[in-house]
Amino acid sequence: MTKQIHLAAHFPGVNNTTVWSDPRSGSQIDFDSFRHLAQTAERGKFDFFFLAEGLRLREMKGRIHDLDVVGRPESLTVLAALSAVTTHLGLAATVNSTFNEPYEVARRLASLDHLSGGRAAWNVVTSWDAFTGENFRRGGYLAEADRYTRATEFLQTARELWDSWAPDAVTAADGQFIRPGGISTFHHEGKHFTITGQFNVPRPPQGHPVIIQAGDSDEGRNFAASSADVIFSRHSKLEEGRAFYRDVKSRLPRYGRSPDDLKILPAVTYVLGDTQEDAAERAAEIRKAQVSPQTAISFVEGVWGRDLSAYDPDGPLPDLEPDLGPGVSEGRAQFRGDRGAVAAKWRALAEEKNLSIRELVIETAAPQTFVGTAASVAEEINLFVQTDAADGFIFVPHLTPGGLDDLVDQVVPLLQEKGVFRADYTGPTLRDHLGLTKEPS
Numbered sequence: 013m014t015k016q017i018h019l020a021a022h023f024p025g026v027n028n029t030t031v032w033s034d035p036r037s038g039s040q041i042d043f044d045s046f047r048h049l050a051q052t053a054e055r056g057k058f059d060f061f062f063l064a065e066g067l068r069l070r071e072m073k074g075r076i077h078d079l080d081v082v083g084r085p086e087s088l089t090v091l092a093a094l095s096a097v098t099t100h101l102g103l104a105a106t107v108n109s110t111f112n113e114p115y116e117v118a119r120r121l122a123s124l125d126h127l128s129g130g131r132a133a134w135n136v137v138t139s140w141d142a143f144t145g146e147n148f149r150r151g152g153y154l155a156e157a158d159r160y161t162r163a164t165e166f167l168q169t170a171r172e173l174w175d176s177w178a179p180d181a182v183t184a185a186d187g188q189f190i191r192p193g194g195i196s197t198f199h200h201e202g203k204h205f206t207i208t209g210q211f212n213v214p215r216p217p218q219g220h221p222v223i224i225q226a227g228d229s230d231e232g233r234n235f236a237a238s239s240a241d242v243i244f245s246r247h248s249k250l251e252e253g254r255a256f257y258r259d260v261k262s263r264l265p266r267y268g269r270s271p272d273d274l275k276i277l278p279a280v281t282y283v284l285g286d287t288q289e290d291a292a293e294r295a296a297e298i299r300k301a302q303v304s305p306q307t308a309i310s311f312v313e314g315v316w317g318r319d320l321s322a323y324d325p326d327g328p329l330p331d332l333e334p335d336l337g338p339g340v341s342e343g344r345a346q347f348r349g350d351r352g353a354v355a356a357k358w359r360a361l362a363e364e365k366n367l368s369i370r371e372l373v374i375e376t377a378a379p380q381t382f383v384g385t386a387a388s389v390a391e392e393i394n395l396f397v398q399t400d401a402a403d404g405f406i407f408v409p410h411l412t413p414g415g416l417d418d419l420v421d422q423v424v425p426l427l428q429e430k431g432v433f434r435a436d437y438t439g440p441t442l443r444d445h446l447g448l449t450k451e452p453s
């Protein structure tokens with residue numbers, strides 16, 4: 013059976029995706045930038061618009077990675093404003109379950125779901141690191157091992173709050189506003205939260221907003237399989253995408269769910285050209301522009317575990333061994349792999365090709381996912397979905413705010429012609445767009 017593709021748009025501006033040097037590059041914080049990207053996604057009949065979250069600026073010994081994050085307003089606030097200038101597009105907010113409280117988050121998501129007529133989604137992230145925690149905690153930090161027990165209980169508690177209002181609780185008829193018995197008292201007692209009382213926002217139009225999950229560990233995958241509607245993954249290559257897809261989908265029956273109940277959407281990038289060669293040339297230029305001198309130094313610092321700010325990005329790698337103790341880079345940019353092995357590989361590559369620090373980082377940076385003509389990119393997107401490497405994609409453009417224009421104008425019509433992507437929305441809610449009939453419980 014031919015699968016229907018799901019498409020979403022990610023607002024860029026972090027992780028060196030954005031090409032700041034391009035004269036078309038606009039503000040990351042003006043409402044017009046958000047509006048342009050969201051309205052472009054809606055013109056393309058995308059399922060949803062996605063905002064990530066970073067709760068502390070990344071830094072190296074106090075030096076902020078200022079090219080990584082230049083303005084990142086709180087996502088639910090931005091999405092509430094976007095709900096007024098869009099009509100069908102889903103609105104997905106990343107909200108951390110480690111540094112927030114269920115009552116407050118459940119209220120804000122229920123409110124967005126009401127304001128938007130059933131278009132809200134919550135990307136439940138679990139970043140727990142102590143460095144970020146300094147912004148929030150009164151003392152003591154969550155152990156890494158507890159991040160998903162807290163997230164699971166957090167989500168369960170939010171669901172109890174949403175369910176505490178019957179769908180028809182508000183009657184506003186016969187001199188009565190609330191139907192007797194329409195609102196129940198909630199009482200939650202658990203390891204992380206003990207709360208009791210009454211929720212004060214009516215049940216969201218979608219019942220529960222759509223739940224997205226973006227972890228990758230075994231616990232993260234189980235959390236998605238048990239509790240999420242969408243998983244946002246980093247596995248964007250064909251073979252690794254298929255392996256991830258098989259692994260995650262095979263976990264659903266353990267939780268009494270069917271594989272269709274969870275959509276797998278990897279984050280992807282793209283570059284279009286008039287010919288394959290033209291697109292490849294443009295892709296190489298974009299990769300160069302994405303690695304600024306400061307970005308190049310911070311990547312190498314992340315692997316070497318040393319302050320390398322005194323080194324010339326256009327010069328050779330430092331003649332220093334990596335420091336394999338705790339990294340000096342803090343925040344989400346911290347490198348989490350085997351730094352010794354990566355450093356050895358990078359040194360060998362730099363020597364073999366005579367690369368400067370910046371050239372090395374450009375050479376090792378992940379290539380763009382889809383590079384080609386509109387027709388070849390449409391083919392490839394469809395191939396990934398029809399061969400179960402994904403159910404669709406979250407596109408991360410490299411330009412704000414015009415970065416999705418060519419995708420929507422040139423690639424989406426080809427997918428529509430193939431009959432694998434909607435020509436128009438068929439329902440008002442995000443659950444309708446995703447073809448999700450029931451909520452995980």
Ligand SMILES: Cc1cc2nc3c(=O)[nH]c(=O)nc-3n(C[C@H](O)[C@H](O)[C@H](O)COP(=O)(O)O)c2cc1C
Pocket residue numbers: 063064065066067106108136137138139140226227228229230231232233244245246279
């Ligand atoms: C594709 C992807 C996107 C993510 N986006 C965010 C984000 O915007 N904000 C955040 O705090 N964490 C984000 N995370 C981090 C995850 O929520 C999670 O904390 C992290 O991956 C550690 O969990 P894990 O060990 O299960 O992978 C993202 C992870 C992935 C894979």
